[in-house]
Amino acid sequence: MQNNTEYEIKILNVDVNELRGKLLANGFKEKPRVLFKRRVYELDDGAWLRLRTDGKKTTLTYKKSHGNAIDGMEEVETEVSDFEATHQILVKAGIVAKNYQENYRTEFRNDEVEVTIDEWPKIPPYAEIEGTSVKVVEKYLRQLDLQDYQTTSKPTSHVYELANIDIAAINQLTFED
Numbered sequence: 001m002q003n004n005t006e007y008e009i010k011i012l013n014v015d016v017n018e019l020r021g022k023l024l025a026n027g028f029k030e031k032p033r034v035l036f037k038r039r040v041y042e043l044d045d046g047a048w049l050r051l052r053t054d055g056k057k058t059t060l061t062y063k064k065s066h067g068n069a070i071d072g073m074e075e076v077e078t079e080v081s082d083f084e085a086t087h088q089i090l091v092k093a094g095i096v097a098k099n100y101q102e103n104y105r106t107e108f109r110n111d112e113v114e115v116t117i118d119e120w121p122k123i124p125p126y127a128e129i130e131g132t133s134v135k136v137v138e139k140y141l142r143q144l145d146l147q148d149y150q151t152t153s154k155p156t157s158h159v160y161e162l163a164n165i166d167i168a169a170i171n172q173l174t175f176e177d
Contacts, residue, residue, distance in 0.1 A: 006063075006075040007137050008130035012150045012159065016117055016125050020106075022144050023115055028108035035104055039087055039097040047074075048155075049095065053083040054105075060086055065154055070134045072153045101173040103156075113140050120156065121175050123163045 024030065038052040047064035061077040080086045087097065104119040113131040127146070131137045141147045152158055160167040167173065 004074050004076050005071050006073040006130065007070055007133055008073065008128050009070050009137055009141065009151050009153050010156075010159065011127040011129070011141075011146045012152065012162070013124050014117070014127045014146070014149065019115075019117065019127055019144070019146075020108075023108045026110070026143065028110050028115065031107040031109070033104055033106045035102060037083070038101050038103075040099055040101065041090060041095045042098050043095075048098075049090065051080075051083065051086055051090070058083045058086065063155070068152055068154050070137045070153055073155075098168060099171050099173060101167075102175060104175075112136055115140070115144075118156075120159075121173055122165055123159060126159060 020030070034054045036052055036054050038050055041049040041051070043049065045064070047062060050059075050061045050063060052059055052061070058080050059077050060080050061075060064074040066072050066074060091097070102121070106117045108115045108117075113129055113136060116128045116130075117125055118128060119125045129137050129140050129144075129146075131140065141151075157167045
């Protein structure tokens with residue numbers, strides 16, 4: 001049986017240049033910055049679907065938060081071939097998109113974890129560390145000296161709440177707004 005637990009933590013209010021330097025100094029490989037486009041669909045049980053594309057890869061993901069711990073997010077993800085066609089299928093099935101969102105992401109990888117720097121409209125950038133277990137994520141929080149920063153494993157909507165912004169009330173969240 002597949003493990004549907006996502007092991008990740010968001011680190012809020014990071015200094016992007018300082019973190020990039022730490023990651024490169026620790027042997028992480030940097031990938032080019034990409035623009036993600038997504039639609040989010042709320043489900044009745046507090047879970048949601050995320051349809052996301054970077055223009056090359058498109059995924060449909062079921063997500064449900066079970067708390068504010070590194071292992072607090074349930075996730076099941078599959079790759080789909082067409083962003084707009086998948087959106088239309090969901091709409092025809094009666095699943096209504098809550099909103100459309102964009103963000104930039106820069107990804108850093110080593111053999112154990114993925115660290116991303118996410119930039120979203122209207123809030124400061126944050127980082128995410130995703131690994132194969134709670135222990136691995138905690139190891140890199142310490143190794144990158146990020147353990148004293150404010151962290152959360154809750155969804156990005158929670159980060160917006162902390163900035164007193166109701167992301168659910170924003171129909172289109174883009175950098176042009």
